[in-house]
Amino acid sequence: MAKPAPVSPAVPQAQTPAAHTEPAPAAPGGLVGWVDDRVPVSSILKKALRKAFPDHWSFLLGEIALYSFIILLLTGVFLTIWFKPSMAEVTYGGSYALMRGVPMSEAFASTIGISFDVRGGLLVRQIHHWAAILFVASMAVHMLRVFFTGAFRKPREINWLIGVGLLQLGMIEGFAGYSLPDDLLSGTGLRFVDGLIRSIPVVGTWAEFFVFGGEFPGDVVIPRLYMVHILLVPGILLALISAHMALLVYHKHTHFPGPGRKDTNVVGQPLFPVYAAKAGGFFFIVFGVTILMGALMQINPVWLFGPYNPAQVTAGSQPDWYMGFVEGAIRIIPNWEWHLWGTTWSWNIALPGLGLMGLLVILPAIYPFVERWITGDTREHHVLDRPRNVPNRTAFGVAAMTCYGLFWLAGGNDILATQFSVSLNNVTHFMRVAVFVGPVVAFIITKRIALSLQRRDAERVLHGSETGVIVRQPDGGYTEAHAPVTDETAFTLTQHQQPAALAPSAGLDGRGVRRTGGRIGRLRARLSGWYAGGQIAKPTADEIAEAAHHGGADHPAIEDDDTPALPGGSH
Amino acid sequence: MSLDTRDTRDTLDLPVPDPGLHEEERFTDSDEAAGRRAYRQVVGLLAAVPVLAITFVVVYFAVPADAQLVLFGSAFKAHPVLLGLTGGVAVLAIGVALIHWARTIMGDQDVVEERHPAGSSAEARQAAAAVFAEGVEQSGIGRRKLIGMGLAGGVGILAVPAVVMLADMGPWPTAAVRAETIERTIWAQAVRIVNDVNNLPVKAAEVELGQLINAQPENLHELQESDPVAYQREKAKAALIVVRMDPAAIRIPASRQDWQVDGILAYSKICTHVGCPISLWEQQTHHLLCPCHQSTFDLANSGVVVFGPAARSLPQLPIMVDDEGFLVARSDFTVPVGPSYFERDSSRDFKEGDD
Numbered sequence: 001m002a003k004p005a006p007v008s009p010a011v012p013q014a015q016t017p018a019a020h021t022e023p024a025p026a027a028p029g030g031l032v033g034w035v036d037d038r039v040p041v042s043s044i045l046k047k048a049l050r051k052a053f054p055d056h057w058s059f060l061l062g063e064i065a066l067y068s069f070i071i072l073l074l075t076g077v078f079l080t081i082w083f084k085p086s087m088a089e090v091t092y093g094g095s096y097a098l099m100r101g102v103p104m105s106e107a108f109a110s111t112i113g114i115s116f117d118v119r120g121g122l123l124v125r126q127i128h129h130w131a132a133i134l135f136v137a138s139m140a141v142h143m144l145r146v147f148f149t150g151a152f153r154k155p156r157e158i159n160w161l162i163g164v165g166l167l168q169l170g171m172i173e174g175f176a177g178y179s180l181p182d183d184l185l186s187g188t189g190l191r192f193v194d195g196l197i198r199s200i201p202v203v204g205t206w207a208e209f210f211v212f213g214g215e216f217p218g219d220v221v222i223p224r225l226y227m228v229h230i231l232l233v234p235g236i237l238l239a240l241i242s243a244h245m246a247l248l249v250y251h252k253h254t255h256f257p258g259p260g261r262k263d264t265n266v267v268g269q270p271l272f273p274v275y276a277a278k279a280g281g282f283f284f285i286v287f288g289v290t291i292l293m294g295a296l297m298q299i300n301p302v303w304l305f306g307p308y309n310p311a312q313v314t315a316g317s318q319p320d321w322y323m324g325f326v327e328g329a330i331r332i333i334p335n336w337e338w339h340l341w342g343t344t345w346s347w348n349i350a351l352p353g354l355g356l357m358g359l360l361v362i363l364p365a366i367y368p369f370v371e372r373w374i375t376g377d378t379r380e381h382h383v384l385d386r387p388r389n390v391p392n393r394t395a396f397g398v399a400a401m402t403c404y405g406l407f408w409l410a411g412g413n414d415i416l417a418t419q420f421s422v423s424l425n426n427v428t429h430f431m432r433v434a435v436f437v438g439p440v441v442a443f444i445i446t447k448r449i450a451l452s453l454q455r456r457d458a459e460r461v462l463h464g465s466e467t468g469v470i471v472r473q474p475d476g477g478y479t480e481a482h483a484p485v486t487d488e489t490a491f492t493l494t495q496h497q498q499p500a501a502l503a504p505s506a507g508l509d510g511r512g513v514r515r516t517g518g519r520i521g522r523l524r525a526r527l528s529g530w531y532a533g534g535q536i537a538k539p540t541a542d543e544i545a546e547a548a549h550h551g552g553a554d555h556p557a558i559e560d561d562d563t564p565a566l567p568g569g570s571h
Numbered sequence: 572m573s574l575d576t577r578d579t580r581d582t583l584d585l586p587v588p589d590p591g592l593h594e595e596e597r598f599t600d601s602d603e604a605a606g607r608r609a610y611r612q613v614v615g616l617l618a619a620v621p622v623l624a625i626t627f628v629v630v631y632f633a634v635p636a637d638a639q640l641v642l643f644g645s646a647f648k649a650h651p652v653l654l655g656l657t658g659g660v661a662v663l664a665i666g667v668a669l670i671h672w673a674r675t676i677m678g679d680q681d682v683v684e685e686r687h688p689a690g691s692s693a694e695a696r697q698a699a700a701a702v703f704a705e706g707v708e709q710s711g712i713g714r715r716k717l718i719g720m721g722l723a724g725g726v727g728i729l730a731v732p733a734v735v736m737l738a739d740m741g742p743w744p745t746a747a748v749r750a751e752t753i754e755r756t757i758w759a760q761a762v763r764i765v766n767d768v769n770n771l772p773v774k775a776a777e778v779e780l781g782q783l784i785n786a787q788p789e790n791l792h793e794l795q796e797s798d799p800v801a802y803q804r805e806k807a808k809a810a811l812i813v814v815r816m817d818p819a820a821i822r823i824p825a826s827r828q829d830w831q832v833d834g835i836l837a838y839s840k841i842c843t844h845v846g847c848p849i850s851l852w853e854q855q856t857h858h859l860l861c862p863c864h865q866s867t868f869d870l871a872n873s874g875v876v877v878f879g880p881a882a883r884s885l886p887q888l889p890i891m892v893d894d895e896g897f898l899v900a901r902s903d904f905t906v907p908v909g910p911s912y913f914e915r916d917s918s919r920d921f922k923e924g925d926d
Binding site: 155488 | 583584585586587588589590591592593631636637648650651652653654655656658659660661662663664665666667668669670672673674677678679681682683684685686688689690737740741742743744749752753767785787795799800803804806807810840844845846847848850851862863864865866876878879880881882883909910911912913914915916917918
């Protein structure tokens with residue numbers, strides 16, 4: 001949603017006559033005219049400048065991701081001016097007295113140098129690290145927003161898949177950068193990656209020797225990760241982000257349901273000037289906040305950790321947050337390992353490490369297609385879903401978040417044990433069960449909440465909102481006055497389409513003869529029945545008209561003459 | 572299931588008709604004073620930017636790089652804090668000014684754009700198919716199919732040399748290479764065990780009951796100068812812990828009676844899970860806990876796993892005393908140390924109940 005706006009205030013907005021046929025006084029001269037003669041800037045701007053961008057706070061999440069990426073490029077370039085991606089051993093002689101005379105890699109020495117001997121270096125290092133954390137976090141939350149509102153549906157499935165790739169690459173990029181300073185903490189992380197790569201069945205040892213150029217740690221892995229971190233992955237990220245933006249512009253942004261919002265239109269503020277000012281301003285706000293974080297919140301003080309030493313580790317070692325779920329899975333997995341015919345199959349590493357990272361790609365990647373198959377919905381969707389109106393999807397999303405969150409918490413099982421004075425072993429055993437049971441409980445609770453909210457929506461449309469005003473009747477009874485909702489709200493609460501289950505005959509052909517895919521057809525019909533079923537039917541036009549007429553004895557509405565009028569919408 | 576890919580919303584179930592867009596008036600539009608105040612605020616924010624930018628430059632040159640700020644009782648490096656505050660607030664001011672301008676002063680009328688189907692029309696598809704067919708016809712590939720197959724095969728096979736080019740990324744871990752790398756350490760017969768901090772040999776008589784010593788082979792130190800890469804590599808495998816326990820309170824299998832000296836046992840410090848150095852010693856229970864993923868090994872029982880994700884016992888180093896009473900290795904480890912790998916023959920590791 002955050003295409004940097006091509007704003008050029010000197011260009012008149014519309015009806016620029018083609019300069020060569022009719023040299024009217026309005027034709028742009030100077031540089032703009034010169035460019036326009038060669039590239040049809042006017043023709044593009046004529047449409048693009050008034051492009052509509054819907055407004056909602058949750059649409060800013062993706063913008064945060066885009067802006068933190070730009071901040072990462074800017075601060076990253078600054079850091080490369082001094083950073084030396086070399087594992088060659090040097091003896092530190094810089095201004096940080098506590099490290100003088102300590103042998104360390106050039107990578108670590110130059111990181112200390114940036115932190116202490118380059119003015120503003122520490123600030124930029126910290127901005128870079130905070131922006132990286134923000135980059136992955138905002139992508140993850142943006143993805144959740146897209147999921148829960150159904151913005152991944154046709155025609156946006158390709159952009160969703162690009163997003164899945166971006167999240168994964170962002171995590172790899174972050175991890176590669178985290179490893180570069182070659183301090184004790186990041187070296188421990190690399191040691192873990194070495195163990196993870198080794199554990200790949202059949203080819204693991206070969207992969208390890210190829211990545212590290214032989215045995216761990218060797219002297220090539222940091223230069224190689226540097227290439228991955230500043231060239232390979234950012235290049236792919238840049239290409240994917242461009243594609244993501246281009247598709248966004250082409251499809252036009254989705255909008256939340258509301259008066260005048262349709263699947264056939266887009267309602268929002270014009271790119272120029274309102275959206276450009278808001279989005280541009282938001283870039284400066286994100287940048288400003290990350291600068292302040294870099295100034296005031298210490299992160300990764302590598303000079304306190306010291307250079308990497310394969311014989312040392314500190315308790316409480318943790319990766320950056322986005323690797324926490326893998327860390328947690330690695331900690332709570334039972335020690336499953338096969339020893340067969342002189343080979344070793346390390347499921348205790350491969351399963352949580354590679355399996356979970358794989359799931360984080362596969363589950364989101366297939367979800368839009370599975371949902372589409374279940375619902376049989378082939379329409380284009382540009383009006384977003386309110387999460388409550390799709391209870392199963394919402395419940396599934398919350399279940400997945402719960403599972404992720406529990407794995408993430410398990411990544412700090414030692415911290416949990418020490419902070420709450422409980423047994424580490426019990427925390428681990430609990431988590432082994434919780435990662436499976438928690439999502440099921442979360443699914444059930446979320447679905448109930450969604451259905452309750454649907455019921456509440458129907459109540460509001462039919463009987464109005466609760467006001468909290470208790471009215472005494474002439475006969476002494478007490479009732480709560482309800483304020484009718486406005487037409488705008490009533491429309492917003494009832495515009496969603498409730499899916500019907502697919503007919504079970506999906507597996508039968510025209511004459512009622514079972515097709516070969518009959519079993520799959522029946523499964524699909526059952527799934528779609530489950531997916532569509534159980535929802536609270538939204539009020540019909542007749543019910544609404546009737547409720548407006550009666551006011552309802554148990555729900556007095558304000559138009560009843562004997563109840564006091566309350567400020568509220570028209571009816 | 573409808574084949575319509577477009578929702579005109581006319582056919583939809585809408586119990587409440589769409590009342591259409593509705594605009595609300597803003598305070599700054601109706602109240603002139605509020606409008607003027609918003610204008611002053613935007614200009615004020617923008618005016619602060621040059622002031623902060625100049626302060627930034629002054630701080631950069633005038634404040635010594637090692638100056639300290641004392642805030643809330645702790646000392647901070649002045650430079651990052653002051654540069655970040657001035658720069659950050661300046662950048663923030665631009666952002667706030669822009670958004671304030673957009674929200675309070677710019678007209679806030681929504682615009683409505685029509686959407687068009689994302690996909691091509693049926694005519695466009697047919698036309699494209701026709702054009703493509705024309706191109707195929709012109710290429711002659713319809714009649715001379717081998718060109719197409721040859722081209723696809725030729726380009727495809729180029730992936731092989733491209734992948735082969737990567738074969739030199741690292742040595743190939745063949746059985747012989749593994750035997751010389753990940754399957755051996757620099758421990759060998761008569762190599763002295765030295766403390767890894769002061770590099771002094773460890774005298775058996777001076778190891779106290781319950782004590783844990785982080786140790787390494789004596790021959791490691793010489794590598795630090797001559798070959799730092801080999802130094803790190805060997806250290807990552809040879810790191811050792813030496814503990815002394817009461818021989819009566821621990822179980823020493825018959826096959827390992829001569830691997831220890833009066834209850835002094837030596838184990839690899841490298842976790843058999845993913846290779847973290849293990850160092851948390853629970854003296855009372857004789858358990859050793861890995862701080863990375865909490866695998867726990869029982870050093871009183873040949874290093875078997877008692878908890879956590881590790882699947883294999885901690886390798887034990889056979890040790891003895893030399894003529895001067897210092898601890899030395901009897902040999903290298905009898906099994907590869909560190910995390911598992913596919914070709915590892917893990918049948919020879921110590922298991923609970925072995926003797």
